[in-house]
Every structure is written in structure tokens, then in C-alpha cells.
Amino acid sequence: MTRVNERHSVNARCLQLILSAFFTLLFSACTINSSQGMNKNSTLYEQLGGQNKLEEIADNFVDEISFDAQIYPYFANSNIKRFKNKLVEQLCVMSEGPCQYSGDTMEQVHTGMNITERDFNRTVDLFIAAMTKAGISHPLQNRLLKEMAQTRDQMLYK
Amino acid sequence: MLHRLNIHKIDYIDSNGGFLIMHKHPLLFTAKFLFCIAIFSNHSLSLGAEGKLLATAGLSQVEGSGGGGLVPWATLSGYDSHDELSLSVSVSSAELNDYRLAVQTLSASFYDRVEVSVAQQRFDLKTSGVDIKQHIIGLKYKLYGDAVYGYSPQLSLGLQHKKNEDATIPNALGAASSSGTDIYFAATKVHLGAISGYNTVWNLTARATKANELGILGFGGPSNDRYELMVEASAGILLSRNLVIGVEYRQKPDNLNLGEDDWFDVFFSYIPNKNLSLTVAWTELGSIAGAAKQDGLYISLNGHL
Numbered sequence: 401m402t403r404v405n406e407r408h409s410v411n412a413r414c415l416q417l418i419l420s421a422f423f424t425l426l427f428s429a430c431t432i433n434s435s436q437g438m439n440k441n442s443t444l445y446e447q448l449g450g451q452n453k454l455e456e457i458a459d460n461f462v463d464e465i466s467f468d469a470q471i472y473p474y475f476a477n478s479n480i481k482r483f484k485n486k487l488v489e490q491l492c493v494m495s496e497g498p499c500q501y502s503g504d505t506m507e508q509v510h511t512g513m514n515i516t517e518r519d520f521n522r523t524v525d526l527f528i529a530a531m532t533k534a535g536i537s538h539p540l541q542n543r544l545l546k547e548m549a550q551t552r553d554q555m556l557y558k
Numbered sequence: 559m560l561h562r563l564n565i566h567k568i569d570y571i572d573s574n575g576g577f578l579i580m581h582k583h584p585l586l587f588t589a590k591f592l593f594c595i596a597i598f599s600n601h602s603l604s605l606g607a608e609g610k611l612l613a614t615a616g617l618s619q620v621e622g623s624g625g626g627g628l629v630p631w632a633t634l635s636g637y638d639s640h641d642e643l644s645l646s647v648s649v650s651s652a653e654l655n656d657y658r659l660a661v662q663t664l665s666a667s668f669y670d671r672v673e674v675s676v677a678q679q680r681f682d683l684k685t686s687g688v689d690i691k692q693h694i695i696g697l698k699y700k701l702y703g704d705a706v707y708g709y710s711p712q713l714s715l716g717l718q719h720k721k722n723e724d725a726t727i728p729n730a731l732g733a734a735s736s737s738g739t740d741i742y743f744a745a746t747k748v749h750l751g752a753i754s755g756y757n758t759v760w761n762l763t764a765r766a767t768k769a770n771e772l773g774i775l776g777f778g779g780p781s782n783d784r785y786e787l788m789v790e791a792s793a794g795i796l797l798s799r800n801l802v803i804g805v806e807y808r809q810k811p812d813n814l815n816l817g818e819d820d821w822f823d824v825f826f827s828y829i830p831n832k833n834l835s836l837t838v839a840w841t842e843l844g845s846i847a848g849a850a851k852q853d854g855l856y857i858s859l860n861g862h863l
Contacts (some may be wrong), residue, residue, distance in 0.1 A: 451862035517670070518609030525611070528799070538798055539755020547749035552707050 410542040443544055445497030453534060454491045459482045462528035472522055474513060506554035515555055578701040586659060607863070608609050608758050609639025610670070612750065612799050613829045614706055617837055617860050618648035621718050621772065622663035622677025623696045625744075627825050627839050628808045629790040630760045633697060633705050633712035635675065635775045637832050643668055650858035651701070652841055656849045659774075669752040672718075673698040681704035681774045690774050691723040704761070711747035718742075720773040731814050731847065733776025740767040742790075756795050759804070763790040771846055778812035786811045794825075802827040806839075819844020823856065835860045 402438075448454065462480060465471050477485070492499035503509070524545070531541045615637045617673035619625035624635030624646075636644025644667050652659040665675035682689045698716035705712040708815070718740045722728055725736035742765040766785045768777040778784075788811065794804025808821040825839035839856040846852045855861045 418678050516609075516641050518607075518641055520612055521639060537755075539751065542751035542755050542757050547708055549750060 403478060410511075433466060443497065444495035444540070445492060445548070448495055448540055448544065450497070451488070451492070454488045454497075455484075456467050457491065457527075458487045458532045460533045461487070461527055464530050464553070465523075468522070468526060471519060474515070474519070477519070489530045491510060491544070491548075505549050507558060510555040513515040514557060520552065520556055525532060559581070567737075581664055591643075607636055607638035607642035607644035608832045609642045610832075611685045611706060612832060613796060613802060613827075615644075615646070615832070615835075615862060617827065617835065617858060618646055618650075618663040618665060618675070618677075620650065620652075620659070620661055620677075620679075621696065621720075621740075622661075622665060622675035622725070623698055623716055623718065624665065624667070624673055624675075625763075626761065626792040626794075626804065626806045627823055627837060627858060628806045628821055629761060629763050630696075630698070630716055630742055630744055630745040630765075630793065631720075631763070632700065632703075632713075634670060634700065635665040636667040636673075636674040638667050638670050640670055642670075645863045646860060648858055648860040650856065652843075652854055652856040654841075654843060654846075654854040656684055657846060657852060659683060667842050671700050671751050679772070679774065679786060688727070692773055693723065694718050694720045694721055694773075703748045706748045709782040711745040714744050714746075716742050716744065720769065720777075721778060722773060724777065728776025731770075731775055731781045731816065733770055733814065734778030735768075736776050738768050738777035739768075740769060742766070746770055753795065756797065759792075759794045759796070761790075761792040764788070765790060767811065768813065770811070771818060775814060775816075775847060777813075779815065781815040782813045784809065800804040800829050802829070816848050817845045819846075825856075833862055835862075 462484060465475055468481070486503035488503070489499050489501045489503065493501045528541060528545070528550075535546075559564070567661070574625045587819055587846040599677040610736065612666040614633065615635065616624050616631055617626060618635050619630050620628055621630065623630035624633055625631035627650075635646040638644035645662075646665045648663045650661045658681070660680045661677060663675060663677040667673040673696070675694075675698075677694040677696070679692045680689050681692070696716060696718045698714050701715055703710040714823045720738055720740070728736050742763050744761060744763040746759065746761040748757055748759045750757050759775050765788045767788055768785055769809075770776050770779060788809040790806075791806045792804060792806045794802050796802050803826050804824070805824045806825065810818050810820055812818040821843050823835055823839045823840065823841040827835055827837040829835040837856075837860070839858075839859040841854055843854075845852070
């Protein structure tokens with residue numbers, strides 16, 4: 401019995417050690433994050449590079465889509481110019497830029513398309529490629545994706 | 559394709575009717591399989607599943623279930639989405655001071671909902687030239703959530719039925735049985751851009767088990783023959799779309815009274831595309847069957863279709 405208790409206390413100590421190491425890592429990473437004073441007060445929109453950069457991303461994204469046999473059919477009958485404008489507006493709002501979104505809701509746009517999870521994730525891959533071609537850094541890409549991810553449920557299987 | 563892979567032996571491995579396709583030379587089999595995958599991926603034929611984001615398929619863990627290296631996660635083994643099937647294969651090896659553990663796994667996952675896996679482990683006792691073989695059949699069911707999207711972690715329930723091929727060594731050490739079934743509940747979550755813009759992933763698993771050293775030393779023993787609840791955890795950071803570093807911890811019982819230790823590793827995974835990944839880990843497996851300080855390098859190659 402003593403042995404079992406001993407063993408469990410060793411296990412518990414081990415777990416404690418590993419968890420505390422992980423949280424120390426988390427904490428120090430957060431500290432590094434907040435110590436990047438330059439970025440602290442600027443919005444994601446500014447860090448991405450503002451309006452011109454968002455337009456570049458949207459242009460690249462349309463290029464990616466037009467060369468993708470799997471995703472292109474969804475856009476075959478779209479007004480590409482309008483799509484680009486509304487996408488830039490939306491990215492601007494999501495990144496806390498000085499814009500207002502004037503387009504239809506994501507539900508309105510995607511209803512009837514029955515977008516599968518597979519095609520949705522493929523489109524995310526294309527959007528990542530569009531950001532990479534626009535020279536957006538990996539961490540900034542993730543922060544924009546995080547904002548965009550919140551609209552996923554409004555698009556899938558509608 | 560199966561014909562080309564030249565499978566010529568099918569073995570029954572347990573009374574429950576599960577079977578594992580075994581090749582005379584498992585390494586050769588895996589190499590051929592990976593070669594096929596490489597050929598197909600080079601030709602850009604989308605034969606298999608690519609419906610998840612890169613690096614979200616994870617690995618096949620040491621018992622064949624989708625997960626990290628040591629710990630089964632709530633995520634399934636392949637890149638299948640809601641509408642797809644996927645097939646994954648892995649070959650892994652841990653080179654320890656007194657032992658060598660070699661693992662081959664094959665798993666299929668269906669509609670990002672159900673995963674079925676088979677694994678075979680060979681545990682070499684380097685000093686005596688003896689080896690112990692174990693076969694594992696795994697089943698995992700995704701209960702809820704999506705690891706990447708939404709606020710909730712992905713939750714899954716799984717089991718691993720294990721059968722030790724030769725009970726001689728487990729019996730000699732006092733194990734109560736040469737087969738057993740682990741049941742686990744896992745929660746996994748990816749946080750996009752969580753740390754300085756880098757994506758992070760964590761997993762927490764609770765496992766009910768009687769297994770001694772994964773079952774390689776049998777199940778149950780003189781100090782305990784009841785199910786015990788063990789905690790397993792993983793945490794990782796995605797440094798880019800292709801690189802992941804992380805740590806894993808696995809609590810273990812000590813039914814044989816041999817001072818069985820908890821396991822720990824630090825891993826580094828390279829994921830060039832949705833068909834391949836290579837993982838290198840430093841593992842600290844502690845005392846195994848009375849031999850202390852079993853540390854060493856773990857290498858794992860995963861292929862997905």
C-alpha cells in the first residue's frame with residue numbers, strides 16, 4: 401500500500417513538473433508577445449499592411465481559385481469584381497481596419513452551394529497560398545485565419 | 559495496388575475475429591507502400607483524402623491509434639473530412655539502452671468519425687536477443703467537436719485490444735494475463751495564432767488500463783490486477799505549416815512491482831505534404847523490467863492516402 405502511494409506521488413510529481421514546464425513556456429511566450437511593444441497598439445489590419453495588402457491577397461486568392469479545378473466551379477458564375485471588393489471589405493473588418501462590410505451575410509452568399517468540409521478546407525489552403533504569395537508572415541496568417549474561422553459554420557453544408 | 563504490394567500472408571491474431579495483414583518483411587512492405595504514396599502524390603492524383611488542413615492529421619501513436627507519438631488523441635489518423643475515407647500507415651522505432659521497440663501500424667478512418675487500426679509491436683531485449691511481439695486492434699469514435707474550428711475541443715472515445723503473442727516473459731514476471739483492453743477518452747484542441755501568432759495544440763487523455771509497459775509485459779500483476787485510470791497529455795507548437803515541436807507525457811501503472819515509470823518525450827515533426835510526415839523524438843521511458851534509465855531516439859515515418 402505504501403508502495404502504491406509512493407508510486408502515485410512520484411507520478412503526480414512528474415505530471416506537476418511537466419505541466420508547470422508547459423505553463424512556464426506558455427507564460428514566457430505570452431510575455432514575449434506582449435513585449436513586442438511596436439505591435440501592441442496597432443491593429444491586425446495595420447500589421448498586415450493595410451488596404452493595398454488586403455487587395456493583393458484578394459487578387460492572389462482569385463488567381464488560386466481560377467486555377468483550381470476542385471474549387472473553381474463554385475465561382476464559375478460569380479461576379480469576380482464584386483467578390484473581390486466584398487472580400488477585401490470583410491478582411492478589413494475582421495482585422496479591425498477602418499471599413500464597413502456592405503455585402504450579403506455569409507449565410508445568404510453560401511446557401512444552396514452545399515459546401516463540403518473537404519472543399520472548405522481546400523479553399524482555406526488556397527487562401528493560405530494567397531497570403532504566402534503576398535508575403536504575409538506565418539504568425540500574421542494565423543491571426544487572420546483565426547478571425548476568418550469564426551464564419552465557418554455560416555458556410556458549411558448550407 | 560494491394561496486388562503490387564505482394565501481400566501473401568493473412569494472420570488471425572485474436573479470437574474476436576480481427577486480423578492483421580502481415581508481410582514477410584514488414585519494413586519492405588512499408589517502404590513499398592510509402593513508395594506508392596510518393597508516386598501517386600508526384601502525379602497529383604487525388605486518390606485519397608486531403609480534406610483536412612495540413613498537419614492536422616497528426617501521427618499514428620505507438621499503439622496504432624491516431625495521436626502523438628505516445629498518446630492517442632481525439633483526432634483521427636488520416637486527412638479524411640466529413641465526406642471522405644483515408645488510409646494511413648506508419649513505421650516507427652525506439653532505440654533504447656537495453657531494448658528496441660519497433661512498431662508498424664495500419665489504420666483507416668471513415669468520414670472523420672470512426673478510426674480502425676491495427677498495430678504490431680516487436681520489443682527486442684538487446685542483451686539476450688529475445689523478442690516479445692504484441693498485436694493491437696484499435697477503434698476510435700469521434701463524439702463531438704472539431705480540433706481546429708469552434709470553441710470546444712474535439713472529443714473521442716477509443717479502445718485498444720491487445721494480445722501478447724508469447725506469454726512466457728509476462729508470466730515469468732508475474733503478469734495476470736497476456737491480453738487486455740484499454741479504454742480511453744481524449745480531448746484535443748488546436749488554437750489558431752495562440753502564442754505570438756503561432757498555432758498551438760494540446761491533448762488530454764484519460765485511459766483505463768491494466769497494461770504493463772503497453773502490454774509488452776502482460777496485463778495486471780501481483781501488486782494490482784484492477785483497471786486504473788491514467789492521465790496522458792501532449793502539447794505542441796506549429797512553427798510553420800510543416801514543422802511541429804511538442805512534448806508528451808504518459809502516466810503508467812506498476813502492477814508488476816518493478817518500478818514501472820511514467821513516459822515522457824520531446825518530439826519534432828516534419829510534414830512536407832498531406833501524404834508524408836517524419837517524426838524524431840527524444841524519449842525517456844525510465845525503468846523497464848528492472849533496467850533503469852531507458853532513454854533513446856524514437857523515429858517514425860507516417861504515410862497517408
